[in-house]
Amino acid sequence: MPRSNNKVADDGTSARPLQEGRALVDSLIKVVACYRHLASCVGGCTDSSSMRRDLQQTRERAQTLALSCRNHLTARLRDKTLPDDERKETERLWVAFSSCLELLHTDMCKVFTLVKCFSPACNSTMVQTGIQGGTTEVAAQALSLPDLQETNNEAQTSSMEGQEQSQLEQEIAQVDRTLEDMELKVNVLRWTVEAQGPQYADPVSTDSTSLALLSINEEAAKRFCDHRQMFVAMIFCAVAIFAVLLSVCVVLLA
Amino acid sequence: MTIRNARDHGQRYRPRMACLKKVETVVLEMQDPKSGVKSQTQRLVITTIPHAITGEDIVAWLANRFKIDALEARAMGTMMVAFGYIYPLQDHKRLILKPDTSLYRFQTPYFWPAQQWPVEDTDYAIYLAKRNIRKKGMLELYEQEQYNNLYKWLNHKWDFIVMQAKEQYRAGKERKKPDRVVFDCQERAYWVVHRPPPGTVSAMDYGHERMVDPNVVEKKTSEYYRRIIMFTQQCIMRPRVKSSVSIGALVKCSTTYKEHDPFLHPCLPSNPWLTDDITYWNLNMPNVEIPTKMRVERWTFSFGELLSDPRGRADFRLFLKKEFSGENLAFWEGCEDLKWGAAETMKEKAQQIYKTFLARGAPRWINIDGKTMEITVKGLAHPHRYVLDAAQTHIYMLMKKDSYGRYLKSPVFKETQRRAIAPEAHRFSDAQLEQNGKRRRPSLSPIILRQQEEEQKAKLAASGPVDITQLCRFTAPVPHLAVYTGICEAQSTASPGLMTLPNSAACPSPISVAIDSTPASERRFDGNGGPSSSHFPSIAEASVSEEENQPPVPKSRMALSLSKLLRRGCNAPSVFASLSPKCGVTSGGGKVQPLGVEPLAQPQSRRIANFFQIKVDIPPECRIYPIDSEDEEDDGPDTARGVKEIICPWETVTKQDGAG
Numbered sequence: 001m002p003r004s005n006n007k008v009a010d011d012g013t014s015a016r017p018l019q020e021g022r023a024l025v026d027s028l029i030k031v032v033a034c035y036r037h038l039a040s041c042v043g044g045c046t047d048s049s050s051m052r053r054d055l056q057q058t059r060e061r062a063q064t065l066a067l068s069c070r071n072h073l074t075a076r077l078r079d080k081t082l083p084d085d086e087r088k089e090t091e092r093l094w095v096a097f098s099s100c101l102e103l104l105h106t107d108m109c110k111v112f113t114l115v116k117c118f119s120p121a122c123n124s125t126m127v128q129t130g131i132q133g134g135t136t137e138v139a140a141q142a143l144s145l146p147d148l149q150e151t152n153n154e155a156q157t158s159s160m161e162g163q164e165q166s167q168l169e170q171e172i173a174q175v176d177r178t179l180e181d182m183e184l185k186v187n188v189l190r191w192t193v194e195a196q197g198p199q200y201a202d203p204v205s206t207d208s209t210s211l212a213l214l215s216i217n218e219e220a221a222k223r224f225c226d227h228r229q230m231f232v233a234m235i236f237c238a239v240a241i242f243a244v245l246l247s248v249c250v251v252l253l254a
Numbered sequence: 255m256t257i258r259n260a261r262d263h264g265q266r267y268r269p270r271m272a273c274l275k276k277v278e279t280v281v282l283e284m285q286d287p288k289s290g291v292k293s294q295t296q297r298l299v300i301t302t303i304p305h306a307i308t309g310e311d312i313v314a315w316l317a318n319r320f321k322i323d324a325l326e327a328r329a330m331g332t333m334m335v336a337f338g339y340i341y342p343l344q345d346h347k348r349l350i351l352k353p354d355t356s357l358y359r360f361q362t363p364y365f366w367p368a369q370q371w372p373v374e375d376t377d378y379a380i381y382l383a384k385r386n387i388r389k390k391g392m393l394e395l396y397e398q399e400q401y402n403n404l405y406k407w408l409n410h411k412w413d414f415i416v417m418q419a420k421e422q423y424r425a426g427k428e429r430k431k432p433d434r435v436v437f438d439c440q441e442r443a444y445w446v447v448h449r450p451p452p453g454t455v456s457a458m459d460y461g462h463e464r465m466v467d468p469n470v471v472e473k474k475t476s477e478y479y480r481r482i483i484m485f486t487q488q489c490i491m492r493p494r495v496k497s498s499v500s501i502g503a504l505v506k507c508s509t510t511y512k513e514h515d516p517f518l519h520p521c522l523p524s525n526p527w528l529t530d531d532i533t534y535w536n537l538n539m540p541n542v543e544i545p546t547k548m549r550v551e552r553w554t555f556s557f558g559e560l561l562s563d564p565r566g567r568a569d570f571r572l573f574l575k576k577e578f579s580g581e582n583l584a585f586w587e588g589c590e591d592l593k594w595g596a597a598e599t600m601k602e603k604a605q606q607i608y609k610t611f612l613a614r615g616a617p618r619w620i621n622i623d624g625k626t627m628e629i630t631v632k633g634l635a636h637p638h639r640y641v642l643d644a645a646q647t648h649i650y651m652l653m654k655k656d657s658y659g660r661y662l663k664s665p666v667f668k669e670t671q672r673r674a675i676a677p678e679a680h681r682f683s684d685a686q687l688e689q690n691g692k693r694r695r696p697s698l699s700p701i702i703l704r705q706q707e708e709e710q711k712a713k714l715a716a717s718g719p720v721d722i723t724q725l726c727r728f729t730a731p732v733p734h735l736a737v738y739t740g741i742c743e744a745q746s747t748a749s750p751g752l753m754t755l756p757n758s759a760a761c762p763s764p765i766s767v768a769i770d771s772t773p774a775s776e777r778r779f780d781g782n783g784g785p786s787s788s789h790f791p792s793i794a795e796a797s798v799s800e801e802e803n804q805p806p807v808p809k810s811r812m813a814l815s816l817s818k819l820l821r822r823g824c825n826a827p828s829v830f831a832s833l834s835p836k837c838g839v840t841s842g843g844g845k846v847q848p849l850g851v852e853p854l855a856q857p858q859s860r861r862i863a864n865f866f867q868i869k870v871d872i873p874p875e876c877r878i879y880p881i882d883s884e885d886e887e888d889d890g891p892d893t894a895r896g897v898k899e900i901i902c903p904w905e906t907v908t909k910q911d912g913a914g
Contacts, residue, residue, distance in 0.1 A: 026417065033421035037429070040437065043363030045305070096414035099376065103418070106371065114363050125282050128293055128305035129362045129440070133430040141428050195412030199405050201387045201419055 017076060018089060024069040025093050025100070031062045032104050034142030037135065039107050043118040044129035052120055054139035055111065056164060061143055062104055063171060069097055070178060077186045088193075095193050098182060105175045112168050119161060274337065274367055281339045281360065284315060291315045296343060296357055301432045306343060306357040313353045328353050336457035338367050341443030347451060359436075365444040367458065373448040376415065379404040381445055383419035396452050453691045510555055514548060522548070524680035530690035531680060535697075540564040541710060547676040554662060557654040561586075573666040574657060581618035582649050582657070585611045589646035593639050604637035612645070622648045 038055045041047060076082065076090050118126060284290045296306040309331070316327035331351035334340050335358070342348070343357040351358075382401045385392050393401060405412060426434050450456040472478055513519045526532045537546050545565050553560040553569075560566040567583075574580040588607045592600060611620045612630065622630075626644050633641040661667055682690065 029414070029417050030421045030425070033418060034425045036422060037425050037437070040362055040364040040440070092413060095410050096417070099411040099414045100418070103376070106374070110364060110368070110371065113368075118363065125285060127281065127285055127360045127363055130296075130303050130305040130359050130436045131362075131433050132304065133433045135429070137428040138425050141425060190410045193410040195405075195409050197413045197416050199402075199412070200390065201383050201416045 017072070018086060021069075021072055021076065021090065021093050024065065024072060025097050028062065028065045028069055028097065028100050031058060031065060031142045032100050032107070034058055034138050035062055035104065036107055037138045038142075039111050039114075041129075041131060041135055042111055042114045043127055044131050045126050046129075046131045046134060047118060047120055047126050049120045051135055052115075052164070054135055056167075058139055058142045059108065059168075059171065063174070066097075066101055066104070066175070066178065070182065073097060074182070074185055077188070091188050091193050092196065094186065094188050095190065098179065101175060101179055101182075105172065105179065108168065108172050108175065112165070112172060115161075115165060115168070121161075277334055277337060277339055278366065280319075281334070283319070284312075285360070294357075296359075298432075298435070303432050303436060306359055307340075308355050308357060309352045310354055312340070312351060312358065324353070333457070336447070338365065338444060338447035338457075341439065341446075343439065346439070346442060347446055347454075349446065349454075349457075359439070361443060362440055365440055367447065375404060376408060376411065378445065378449055379408055379412075379415045380419045380422065381441060383416055384423050387419055387423050394451070400449070453688075514552060520679065522546070522679050523677040524682070529680060529682050529687060530694050531682070532697075533677065533680070537675070537677060541568070545670070545674055547671075547674040550671050550674045553667075557650075557658045560658065560661075569666060569670055570657075570661055573661045573664050576664075576666065577657070577660075579657065581611060581620050582653050584618060585620045586646055586649050586653070589642045589649075592642060600639060601637050604634060604641060607642065608634055620645075620649055621652070 035055070035058045038051070038058055041051060042055070073090060073094050077087070077094060082090065291307050291311050293305045293307050295302045295304045312331050313324055313327045316322070316330050317324055320327070320330070322330070328351055331340075331353075332349075335342065335351050336349045338349075339361055340351075340358045341361055342350075342352075343359060345356070379401070382393060382397055382404070385397075386401075408415065426437060429437070447456070448458060450458075516525055521534055523533050523537075524531050526534050536542075538549060541564060549563065549565065553563065553566045560570055571580060571583055574583050585607065588603070588611070592603045592607065595603060608616075608631075610616055610618050612622075612627065613619075622645050626648050630642060630645045
């Protein structure tokens with residue numbers, strides 16, 4: 001989703017900042033989703049320094065986005081002259097933003113604890129989770145950049161790790177503070193916000209291969225039976241045709 | 255509002271989860287490429303995924319590592335699967351370890367169960383929405399229900415949830431296919447552990463949350479040391495029992511109760527927690543007509559067991575009623591009521607109990623020794639919850655040593671034993687068990703149960719009479735205090751306008767009327783300055799005049815006097831003893847006032863066989879029987895002295911002598 005960060009000349013309509021707010025929140029949601037995918041790999045067999053770097057970069061991106069989002073939304077909500085329906089919309093965005101930030105906060109805390117236990121230096125203690133590929137594509141999507149290059153500095157020294165950890169700690173504290181400030185500055189009553197979207201998200205049925213893979217184990221036996229039946233039927237038909245041919249030949253020859 | 259980790263007030267530490275750290279170290283040990291569990295590849299149709307392990311390998315590794323046998327290793331492996339550190343690849347809903355070639359995989363550390371973070375509903379909603387995105391209608395029934403509920407509760411962030419689900423789905427698509435499959439499996443396994451399908455046992459049930467993190471090592475501050483010192487001092491001060499004694503008690507307890515423990519012995523017909531069939535609870539309701547054999551057997555274990563079971567208590571009450579010694583149980587129940595009841599009615603209850611059971615001339619006088627009586631009466635000057643404790647213990651011991659033994663040999667108990675039922679054990683098939691699970695219904699609301707209890711108590715109080723050792727018209731039962739379950743036969747109401755007492759005799763008593771009409775709280779203060787002699791003539795006259803107005807009086811008077819005579823029959827020796835010169839000495843002494851001298855004009859009528867079992871255990875010079883006004887009237891001049899209400903001794907400020 002493109003991020004429209006550039007302010008076009010104000011043409012007097014108030015749709016612009018609303019769209020901008022929505023776009024900001026959307027991109028934050030996207031980055032947080034990618035962060036979660038990356039975080040799920042920490043401690044697994046694909047955990048490496050490059051992955052940690054991706055994680056860090058995604059996180060930093062999320063932080064900057066969160067900051068701009070917060071400023072934007074706070075400014076909008078404190079604006080007393082906002083018309084009602086726009087206020088509702090902004091409040092909805094606000095709730096989405098705060099939930100997103102809470103999700104990010106939880107993920108960051110989890111990563112913080114995991115990183116303490118699992119260091120990419122010693123690979124033997126990593127949990128063999130079955131993941132094979134890297135997470136570069138996910139990180140790339142998060143950062144909206146084409147394929148990241150495998151930069152040098154493969155081996156992260158422990159001092160860098162320590163630095164990273166303290167930085168993470170600081171950032172967690174920062175998000176904490178952000179959340180608190182948000183609650184103090186703008187009072188959005190949660191019970192007044194109503195969902196506008198559908199209860200069920202639209203099913204994206206284009207890609208069903210993973211589904212097939214997942215259900216393969218449960219249906220393997222069933223499919224096998226079906227195959228067998230089909231196979232038997234085919235053989236039967238073949239035999240029948242053969243018999244017909246033979247009889248025709250016999251008749252012809254006779 | 256969400257709980258943020260730093261600002262969390264620490265109320266969320268889950269006690270039984272302290273083992274998680276240990277399981278984590280074991281899991282990490284299993285990863286070792288040399289000495290860990292050997293892994294295989296899982297072959298799917300399109301691709302292969304590495305790092306799959308078989309159940310038997312896990313069991314073998316655990317048995318080898320911890321030097322335990324295969325069964326225990328299997329149990330330990332099941333525990334690891336139940337916690338979510340390893341998840342099954344086939345049959346993902348059953349979190350057990352199968353020691354065969356079925357495949358498992360390690361869960362990624364992100365999805366490990368954690369002490370600090372509770373599992374958020376938001377995440378669950380996102381997960382369900384993602385599954386729905388992948389294929390509509392893929393949610394199971396219970397997941398569907400939960401999804402709808404979450405839609406209601408988390409409605410304000412629902413847009414966010416849907417959007418986040420979409421974005422996570424899209425981000426997942428960026429990954430390679432096998433990785434996507436693995437991630438989906440991981441997430442699915444995580445949610446099977448933390449939101450288990452209904453009817454399954456979850457390892458995540460952990461009870462109350464604690465304020466202190468059990469995994470954190472406490473810093474040794476002075477506060478900490480002060481606590482440790484206090485704790486050890488209390489340990490030293492604790493009374494000790496010889497281990498032979500305590501072990502003997504333990505052995506005795508376990509042999510007695512081992513068949514009654516539903517954990518150790520299957521309960522009949524079936525354990526409702528296991529089979530979802532509530533026959534067992536229905537058969538063991540508190541006031542069921544016919545108890546089960548196991549229940550009746552429990553009553554024979556100890557007196558406390560009998561009393562704590564409401565059905566047992568009712569049976570015992572019936573037995574005591576037949577023996578005419580129900581006042582002990584009634585007193586005990588009254589004391590229990592006092593101890594556990596509301597604070598506002600406590601004083602009244604204490605009053606009532608005293609008047610009904612303890613005072614001289616009380617209608618349901620109980621037999622406790624002089625010392626206990628002294629202590630009790632002294633305490634009743636400033637009543638509190640436990641003021642009747644000594645007396646209650648005494649009576650409890652009395653019942654236990656005396657009545658309980660007789661009860662167990664009595665026909666009442668034998669009849670109950672005979673009629674007790676022993677239900678057959680259920681044998682449910684799997685399909686039936688599922689059916690039962692679906693038919694589960696919530697039990698009766700506790701409000702309704704409480705109402706039923708109150709109705710029961712009221713019924714019991716209204717039905718009666720239970721047993722009256724002495725007739726007394728001077729204490730009126732106050733219906734709004736459920737002090738005792740029987741009533742005094744001789745209570746009466748003069749006029750319909752006043753409080754009607756159940757089963758009241760027709761004979762009026764102005765004093766009791768006066769008592770009735772004043773609320774209990776006032777009764778303490780007025781009319782209790784002691785019936786000074788100036789009152790008596792008026793009262794006597796009033797009673798005389800009242801008597802004449804009531805036509806059915808003579809008959810009941812006759813009946814009453816006859817029963818009184820019968821009761822007094824046993825007191826013949828004490829009557830004669832009272833003639834001894836000792837009698838005069840004690841009058842006016844002691845805290846409880848004697849009620850006057852019994853009329854000596856009818857010694858011969860007292861030689862009647864001891865019809866009722868009266869427990870008389872007081873020194874003969876103190877009179878226990880109330881002097882009823884009828885007898886007084888017969889005796890004429892003695893009337894003035896005889897008419898006396900039962901006063902609570904802590905209320906009299908002035909001591910009275912002789913005729914008071």
